[in-house]
Amino acid sequence: MGRNYVVTFEQVAVSAVQDLLQIKGAAGKMLRIKRVWWGSTDTAIPTSQMISTRCRYLPAAVTDGSGGSSPTPAAFDPGTGAASFTAKANNTTKATSSGTAITMEESGDHIYNGYSRAFADPPAVGPSESFVFELLSTVSGTVHLSGGAEVEELGG
Numbered sequence: 001m002g003r004n005y006v007v008t009f010e011q012v013a014v015s016a017v018q019d020l021l022q023i024k025g026a027a028g029k030m031l032r033i034k035r036v037w038w039g040s041t042d043t044a045i046p047t048s049q050m051i052s053t054r055c056r057y058l059p060a061a062v063t064d065g066s067g068g069s070s071p072t073p074a075a076f077d078p079g080t081g082a083a084s085f086t087a088k089a090n091n092t093t094k095a096t097s098s099g100t101a102i103t104m105e106e107s108g109d110h111i112y113n114g115y116s117r118a119f120a121d122p123p124a125v126g127p128s129e130s131f132v133f134e135l136l137s138t139v140s141g142t143v144h145l146s147g148g149a150e151v152e153e154l155g156g
Helices: none
Strands: 003-013 017-022 030-040 051-057 086-091 102-110 116-119 130-135 143-154
Touching: 003 017, 003 116, 017 030, 017 143, 030 051, 030 130, 051 116, 102 116, 130 143
Parallel strands: none
Antiparallel strands: 003 143, 017 086, 017 130, 030 116, 030 143, 051 102, 051 130
16 A cells, blocks of 8 residues: 655645646656645635646656745655655746656636546556646636645555
8 A cells, every 4th residue: 555645735826827736756666646636715706717727647758847846745644754756836837758748637627616636547657757737728817726636655
């Protein structure tokens, strides 16, 4: 059985296309992405609009995105040690791969509803690979989003 972690970003002012999250595989480990989500956290009603997102697997040599933060994965069980994998959040320069990226999910969702996707067959991410949860559309007005991913780490 694997170790379960959550990676989040909270109340980020979003105004540009970006990688909401990039989950990076670790040496000697496999990851499963169990769920991803985002929601608006504005206290005033934001401009009514659709938000376009995509989940992609980046194989081979991955060049990390930049311009955001590096959140620390948090364990679901306090007795679990630190995660071996790393994450990046809200990078406005998006991650790329020398391999062929695979789109796993693409969705347009109303900002008032948010988005949550639990994968029945969780995507696997190996060493030197990445899973990217991307914002594909520029939003109207000022919008603050929170979101994250649930990740299972296997091996080691």
